Amino acid sequence: MTATDRSIELIQTAAQAAADKLAHDIIAYDVSDVLSITDAFLLASAPNDRQVKSIVDEIEERLNKELGAKPVRREGDREARWVLLDYVDIVVHVQHSEERVFYALERLWKDCPELDLPEEAKATRGKAAEHAKFQVEEDSAGMEELR
Numbered sequence: 750m751t752a753t754d755r756s757i758e759l760i761q762t763a764a765q766a767a768a769d770k771l772a773h774d775i776i777a778y779d780v781s782d783v784l785s786i787t788d789a790f791l792l793a794s795a796p797n798d799r800q801v802k803s804i805v806d807e808i809e810e811r812l813n814k815e816l817g818a819k820p821v822r823r824e825g826d827r828e829a830r831w832v833l834l835d836y837v838d839i840v841v842h843v844q845h846s847e848e849r850v851f852y853a854l855e856r857l858w859k860d861c862p863e864l865d866l867p868e869e870a871k872a873t874r875g876k877a878a879e880h881a882k883f884q885v886e887e888d889s890a891g892m893e894e895l896r
Contacts, residue, residue, distance in 0.1 A: 753778040756788035756838040759818060762843050766811040766871035767793040770804040773846065775877035776855065777864040789864060791841045792871065793873075794818040794849040804843050805832045812836065 760777045772793035781788040795801045810820040822835040831848045834841040
């Protein structure tokens with residue numbers, strides 16, 4: 750069994766929306782062979798809670814406006830560290846970068862086929878590591894100024 754055309758359309762649109770809001774490390778997996786409850790997972794992350802919320806809002810708005818899809822469940826809004834949008838056909842996980850590293854969902858789904866995404870979404874790969882390196886350099890420079 751493979752992800753349906755509808756699921757792929759939802760994943761593509763959600764991935765583009767996440768990329769437009771500068772999400773990091775966007776990736777999607779076809780989990781239809783191992784899970785009976787959904788076809789695909791989309792994973793994305795952001796370096797802060799506000800950006801997580803912004804990405805989630807954009808995905809939700811775009812899927813509703815362009816494809817008429819509304820989530821049946823939305824969890825994690827309050828803390829915005831890990832927000833889950835359940836569209837039945839797909840499940841979207843937008844995580845704070847720290848949660849993304851800690852829970853490492855990619856490790857769980859690495860044996861599942863990766864779904865093709867729009868170029869802008871593919872270009873986000875490695876952005877979390879790049880951002881973390883920049884942040885460390887910036888923090889080090891700030892510490893030097895304090896001395």
